[in-house]
Amino acid sequence: MAAVLVVAALAVGCHPVKVTGSGSPDSKGTRYAPTTPAPPPLGRHTPPAAAKHTTAPRPHRTTHHAPAAPRPVMAAGSRGAQVRELQARLGQLGLFDRSPTGYYASVTTASVRTFQRRQGLPRTGAVQPTAWRALRSQTRRPSHTELHPPTTRPVGTPDPRCMKGKVICISKRSNTLTWRVDGRIVSAMDVRFGSQYTPTREGVFALTFKSRHHVSTLYHTAMPYAMFFSGGQAVHYSADFAARGYSGASHGCVNVRDKTKIAALFDTVKKGTKVVVSR
Structure with a gap:
């Protein structure tokens, strides 16, 4: 009889069947049959259980670097x-x-x-x-x-008029003075000249007189070791040239900034010594 009632209940699908034995009791002590999961409907895809995620090893990549440039022998900032x-x-x-x-x-x-x-x-x-x-x-x-040249700029090719005898050879092109004996350089030094308003005269001259502690009567400035060659124009030591370099200019004289060299030249040359000033 109980089997007939179970079949009838499944057929109409209304209430769960009361059974005795195993099962979960309700509030009244009635036990129910354990529920069995329904199979999936035919024709539907059931996803498989999630597979365990694994990471495939990455292939080793070889990086090719360009060869490093050779280290410079010298560069800006080097010295010696x-x-x-x-x-x-x-x-x-x-x-x-x-x-x-x-x-x-x-x-x-x-x-x-x-x-x-x-x-x-x-x-x-x-x-x-x-x-x-x-x-x-x-x-x-x-x-x-x-x-190890004696001047800041190369002396350059001398004027042909400087190649015979004892000559104070002055070049505006190279800003140098050389003391020459038959063309051979005995000493050399940096010089600067007058401005465009008071230019140093060019040509062949001879020393007229020397004044070791000369002071300009026109400009009231010191002109140590002055050696005059053309009127009031002379070769002499200039403290301003030694301090400021080529940012300044003379009033027509030939300024020398190496005091030791100009002093030695002053002691060597005599009145009448040839002077050549060339461009």
Whole structure:
């Protein structure tokens, strides 16, 4: 009889069937049959259980780096004997128009760039090994005088009128004075000249007189070791030139800034000594 009632209840689908034995009791002590999950409807996809996530190992990648550029032999900020040699060698090629200083700054950088351009090399302004080898192959080893010249700028080619006898040879082109004996340089020094309103006269002259402690009667300024060659124009030591350099100018005289050298020249030359001032 109980089996018939179960079948009838399932057929109409109204209330759960009261059974005895196992099951969960309700508030009245009635036990219910345990519920069995219904199977999924036919034709529907049942997703599989989630698979355990695993990470596949990444393949090893080899990174290819470009070869590092060679370290420069010299660059801006370098200083010393090798820089002095570099400047002297560039000077032999006409690429450095000053006397070697041993300090690698903007002028040297520009000269190196010009050389690199001529050689078809990268214009870095720093001396790479390739550029240094090329420069050395195209120049000779600088002499001591080339490495340690007596003036800020090269003396340059002398005026032909300076090549015979004892001559004070003054060049406006190089801003230098050389004391020459039959063309040979005995001493050399930096000089500056008058402004455009009070220019230093050019030509061939002779010393008229010397005054060791001279003071200008016109400008009331000291002119130590004055050696007059054309009217009131003279070669003399200038403290202003020593302090300010080429930012100033004279009133027509030839200023010298090395006091030791001008003093030695003053003691050497005599009245009548030949003076050549050339452009």
